[in-house]
Amino acid sequence: MTRYELEDRLLHGGDYNPDQWLDHPEILEKDLELMKKSKSNTFSIGMFSWSQLEPREGEFHFEWLDKVMDDIYSIGGNVILATPSGARPAWMSKKYPEVLRTNDKREKMLHGGRHNHCFSSPVYREKIAIMNQKLVERYGNHPALFMWHISNEYSGECHCDYCQANFREWLKNKYGSLKSLNDAWWAPFWSHAYSDWSEIESPSSIGETMVHGHNLDWKRFVTHQTIDFYEHEIKDLRRLTPEVPITTNFMADTHDLIPFQSLDYGQFAKHVDVISWDCYPAWHNDWETTADLASKVGFINDQYRSMKQKPFLIMESTPSGVNWHDVNKMKRPGMHLLSSMQFIAHGSDSNLYFQWRKSRGSSEKFHGAVVDHDNSEENRVFQDVKAVGEALEKIKEIKGSYKAAKVAILYDWENNWALNDAQGFSNASKRYPQTLQEHYRYFWNHDIAVEVVTSEADLSKYDLVIAPMMYLIREDVMARFASFVSQGGILVSTYITGYVNENDLTYLGGWPQQLQEIFGISVKETDTLYPNDRNQLRYGAQTFEVKDYCTILELGTAESIVYYEEDFYAKTPAVTKNNYGQGQAYFIGARTGLDFLEVIYDQIAKETTLANSWVIKGDKEVSVQSRDFDEESYYFVMNFSESNKMIEVASESLDLITNTSKDCQLELKPYEVLLLKLKQN
Amino acid sequence: MTRYELEDRLLHGGDYNPDQWLDHPEILEKDLELMKKSKSNTFSIGMFSWSQLEPREGEFHFEWLDKVMDDIYSIGGNVILATPSGARPAWMSKKYPEVLRTNDKREKMLHGGRHNHCFSSPVYREKIAIMNQKLVERYGNHPALFMWHISNEYSGECHCDYCQANFREWLKNKYGSLKSLNDAWWAPFWSHAYSDWSEIESPSSIGETMVHGHNLDWKRFVTHQTIDFYEHEIKDLRRLTPEVPITTNFMADTHDLIPFQSLDYGQFAKHVDVISWDCYPAWHNDWETTADLASKVGFINDQYRSMKQKPFLIMESTPSGVNWHDVNKMKRPGMHLLSSMQFIAHGSDSNLYFQWRKSRGSSEKFHGAVVDHDNSEENRVFQDVKAVGEALEKIKEIKGSYKAAKVAILYDWENNWALNDAQGFSNASKRYPQTLQEHYRYFWNHDIAVEVVTSEADLSKYDLVIAPMMYLIREDVMARFASFVSQGGILVSTYITGYVNENDLTYLGGWPQQLQEIFGISVKETDTLYPNDRNQLRYGAQTFEVKDYCTILELGTAESIVYYEEDFYAKTPAVTKNNYGQGQAYFIGARTGLDFLEVIYDQIAKETTLANSWVIKGDKEVSVQSRDFDEESYYFVMNFSESNKMIEVASESLDLITNTSKDCQLELKPYEVLLLKLKQN
């Protein structure tokens, strides 16, 4: 068995950059001492070491890395060894400018930054192949080797001639003929038909930007080419260490923690052995409550876990603040343990940090780290990290357990690209990923487990599938929706669904027939509102505000749950429910607030067994998440508020963190977290 | 007589792009059916067909266009045939990159978008000449040919070497000697004197931007070169079909519907046979009332009609929403008929749409169209269009009638350019075109017809000429103002008038003597206020707020109508009136709101016969616009509000739209429009 398979601890540690301190042996010595004290056991090494590993072309220096590997092994630690392609030495950029990116204006970038390399460049591929081969040959059998970490936060795109040629090749493979491509891109529009493959170039802010099929295929190609580069990187690693798992670290986008926008991780996930990612919530900010943010953290961790439906890794997080938010505030006391446990609660088997030690210079020197410039274990952050390390040791029995969920929310990267690119509606209010977060919120509020899946997912395992704003929807997805509902599933969709096919070509002849059947309605018009426009829905005695989008519907077999109150479509249906086969399909035609979603999903929860039966009396700011083995259940109870909270649960338990028995009344202090194992009666 | 001369219907129809559907003959078939059903009779074809007409260099395909021409003819329709220069095939960009534009940073654009062609490129001129010659030879005698539509929405500029050479040539022709150019551009400033023509280049954001004379001449050159290209395009059309009218579609700028800023349409208008333009108001928005917007629509339609002082064409408008506003909201019921009739009321003989049918892919697929993706006549938009088609048939007797006006508002493109370029005052508050709209509003509110003319216009036909903010004023314009007033006209001008001559050189020796005489005042200082600064004017018991600009005046022969209330110039004149010859000249020294303009223009209306004598009791949200034949008058009565309205008029009438008799009390429902023909007693 490999070190990875044998490891029974939850992983704790993080990005370690000894290459910055080779002139400071006392620092490297101190690191080992503090690693042990902080209960850290796993370290990512080498992301940006190329200039230390190969300071001049063909001149390699591994001796420092040998020592680091040995040292970590000596304290019982794991090494996640990175390939250094995320940044390259200056000599390479100077000698082979092709390794650098060309931006969309066809300007060759200059050496600098990181992640500034062409994914097609033959030279870059050759250089990284040499490097990676040396790494695997030297360390493939090192006893500390735990996992391979490929490059760093893959992202970005290149428009050089190599990439243009690869793009054309990819298009030829996809379309076979120019006629097919011209059809798919609706090329006669604005005289855009191509007469030769060589005429095709990537989109550019000083050239073509308005052909949606073109834009969509370019984004697909960028994902393809990134994965192709990744596959190139791992070739020798896979060959020589087939048993060592390979990962690369994924990201989120913006402080809203929506899924990363530029790469289709749904595709990329198929190529990694373990999902790992970098999570940086802006705790304690001034625009949302702690619970608001915690729900977003829950959403994206659920999403990334769902990609492989097994435990994932937090590859980077911060013990305190970061350095790249607009405002870099420190975690308040209690938040580090709480937020670390939240990762575990949503299925992570690690909490790894960027970074182990703050660098002394350059742009990340103030990014939160386990070890600060004071080089001390006395400060608050180190003590917080150590407390997490101790807690992780206490709860390690949950390692490998998994979360079950009967609710799926569907996120489709291609739909997101197409919708954002669409000329129409209102750009400021599209907010597809944020809409998913809003739907997710109901389930977070009510402690109901959720998976966030792609439109390729097997839906049969879920009771409820939520697929809002499926502007781009493939025919096979519609067919699978039909099959899911007809076999007893509950499907929820919304406004701005069913517009275009996989090529961003509109469906002709009205709203797709398949959707009409599933939802028992026909969509007539979508009204896009100005920011200050409002409409109302009335449900019983309550009214609910509507904004941004209103679908005007015609009922087929569906019944209307609620009607518009105002405007020329007042008294027409706004939200409908249809019985289709054994299941039901809900269509929410208007953008409402969470208040109305609570009503709809409460109704669905009442009619099913979705509600969390263990939580008798919950609290919207206290999140309960479970992880399970076949015969055992663990409940994380997390107070994401600044107040004391009381909730009531169905059974007595043991808190693993404090080793304390708990009865059914659970009292939590601000930011307090419990990890409860049900008592074996 | 030509088809154009014989046509007695108001035009209804729009941009038709069959070239996108050649693989879908059933769609083309359906089009003909729906054209008839919607009472459409006129179609613009071929704007962006180059890649279908000449898919490979020298390989021409007209067979599909033959059929479209024949088909439209077969249903009694007119074809406005476009030259395809608005976009070019990819093979041309690839083989001859010179056809593409060079931006101001001297970057060659890549193939893409539309309107991305150099106006000087010899190759592009050669290619379009071949194409246009083929079009006129093949279709010049086709019985459906109604009008030529040259290119599409000419705009933009190119900074390539060809254009640089043409710019220098244009300057040589204009100035004769470098000495004259250096004088006009005040070249010694910042050491800008040229010693050789070859040193001159177009303005650039990475080069020269600060020489006003240079900037102004460049803008003039861009208009010149655009017209020169247009003249090149029409050469063979004119030669071979001298009797077929030629137009190109003009535009407005921004959602404020101010005149297009980049080309001097005052010059361009001289080169077209019929003014046609594309009008896209953002109805039902959330920042202004429907009447606010309707007045702006009135302003610009009056302006574009005034260019030739005869009926014009709406070449593009939308049956519903567009796809390129920030928010793309649908027209509410009633608005399509109302807004269509407003075009006619202001002198259009058409309502043509962009677009006949929504395309299936690419960036304009959600732009409003007569035929939606549902390919159906059932939906609300199609029904609205059909209702307009029917109404246009009922009112067709007004075709060719004209609007008389005794009020002219003067808009000068060069003044606008110079004022916007001026370093001084406050950029955010210049708002020259918006100021004209504000003055126009009085006349719209009071149902008084207005023309909006250039400073070249013959003023003698007007009773009142309004010329605000004439920062750049040519000496001959001052002389014509003097002549107009001395012969009995009333002239109104404002703050920021009389600063510079046609080269953007200031007048020396104080405010121009000619203006001093006309207005009977001397301008001492112009105070530019901060956004939160306010002053007050007192008029009788009322006070009026002043912002942005205050002129400090010295009275000559003028009398002061109103004084400043505050600041160090309190108690000095703010608004003056001067008797000059047989007429009067008003000078409004401060920027007021509409409230004060109502006072001033009420006073002027009382002293003249400007007031609308047919409207006994009007309403500010009900617009009355007349069109006339020598012996007949037609009144459009339009309720631009969401309330029922009652107005009183001087005589009984017949509503042509409903064929109903009306007495002098006219009641209108929200958005209702009447077209009243006075009863022949």
Add this chain to the structure above:
Amino acid sequence: MTRYELEDRLLHGGDYNPDQWLDHPEILEKDLELMKKSKSNTFSIGMFSWSQLEPREGEFHFEWLDKVMDDIYSIGGNVILATPSGARPAWMSKKYPEVLRTNDKREKMLHGGRHNHCFSSPVYREKIAIMNQKLVERYGNHPALFMWHISNEYSGECHCDYCQANFREWLKNKYGSLKSLNDAWWAPFWSHAYSDWSEIESPSSIGETMVHGHNLDWKRFVTHQTIDFYEHEIKDLRRLTPEVPITTNFMADTHDLIPFQSLDYGQFAKHVDVISWDCYPAWHNDWETTADLASKVGFINDQYRSMKQKPFLIMESTPSGVNWHDVNKMKRPGMHLLSSMQFIAHGSDSNLYFQWRKSRGSSEKFHGAVVDHDNSEENRVFQDVKAVGEALEKIKEIKGSYKAAKVAILYDWENNWALNDAQGFSNASKRYPQTLQEHYRYFWNHDIAVEVVTSEADLSKYDLVIAPMMYLIREDVMARFASFVSQGGILVSTYITGYVNENDLTYLGGWPQQLQEIFGISVKETDTLYPNDRNQLRYGAQTFEVKDYCTILELGTAESIVYYEEDFYAKTPAVTKNNYGQGQAYFIGARTGLDFLEVIYDQIAKETTLANSWVIKGDKEVSVQSRDFDEESYYFVMNFSESNKMIEVASESLDLITNTSKDCQLELKPYEVLLLKLKQN
């Protein structure tokens, strides 16, 4: 003695551009008349005359300048003769494009604007050397020559190959070895280690931007290279007219009047003989009171005076408005005299204007000037200028007097650069220069003289040194702080102090030991707050609001003056005082408003002799500034408000401006200024 040494008048006059009017001899004639009438005596000539002096390569025309020199001499005037390098003729840019700048994206700029020249270009250096040699040979002995004015408002940077080579050379000189450079730039971070000098390039938005040491050295190099160019310019002037003083005009940045950000004037000041600068406050704006702005004007004039600790020159100011603010408002009556006298009060021996006469064309034609386009002496501005001229004659006995100060505020350009570049804290709230202005405000409010010095200054002459936000602090500066305090000085510092050394490398091992000793505290954490976050300090019965930054401290020998009220560090020290040697060191850990600074500095003032003893009862909107000779004191009393004010002083006096005796009760009208000489009893 030189004309400069002999001059006993305060300088009045300004930028004179006769080269724009050579075709208008009547204008040049009128200029001489108006110069005399306005009591102007000093004129800067030739800044932008290159295209008049050398219209074609090697063809020189000085005859017009001969006449101007003679004419000004004939009316008793001084000439400040400029070298024309601020802009170049078009022929030069065309023939030698290398003279133009290359921007950070490596784009060669086009001819245009001004200040668009490479500081390294051999051709440009050769051309300006020829020009300057001719100027000094021709005018070095002219009796009107008063001073040399080198170029104009040096600023900007160039990234051409010459500059890259010079940058590398500068780095080689600084670091000696690549190893040293790699260490200083913390190069292993992100694989940034260089293996050859040739790999190094300047920072670029399409290349490297994230290496702080690199950025900081580039900024240092830009200052170095600018001074190097300046030294090249003055070589022959110095050699041939060693006795004629040389200056170049400095600037401020933004409407906040913070010190110019792009060049280290602390270094540049060492190379000029007299500090001169261009001051453009936005009087009467709508976002601050007149006193708010006046205090900022005081700050920066005190700063620029302090550079050489002797009288300086206002080289440019405006008699009215400017043309480049967002809103260009005119000075209200009284403001021109008041604001002119404020310059003198803070140590200027001049009030010179940009510009003497408004140009007729191009971008500065509406910039305020003594002579307007009306060419008249009748207007308000000319009369205001004349009044200032008369006042300057009345008070000329103060010429050469100096201001004494016992308080120093420390401004460090390199600290500002490093802090702004830092990734961390919150960019929007760093505001280092604005923080200094806030501290300065106390002293301005209380009529206490201040110097604003660099960290190289000799501190021993001060009683109080204020050094907020010293993020970058050299070790020698810490040592000099220690020495200053231990010898009895009072030192005040704040949050965000003591982070990095001169290479932007963090101090290791905790807050620097030297600072711990001086302040008797240890800094544990710096909490960065979101914009809406607040904390409170309690001092006696008062509470004070805290925002942006809170330092968490541990007391050593210091005592705590005030504690935080909220958050997890409630009840911990926020502001401390430490006795160190003979002096005291205060540390203000949180960002407070002026209200709390008033408390702290009141306390310090009470314990010392800092308070202004002559002002018995002052007013926060009345500024009192003194200038002194050894045996005489002059008090400027300036009412920066729109109300009448009364203050009480310790002695009777004579107002030099009105030649009126004043008792101890001084009454001032809005904007009134007095210049009081104490009566000799």
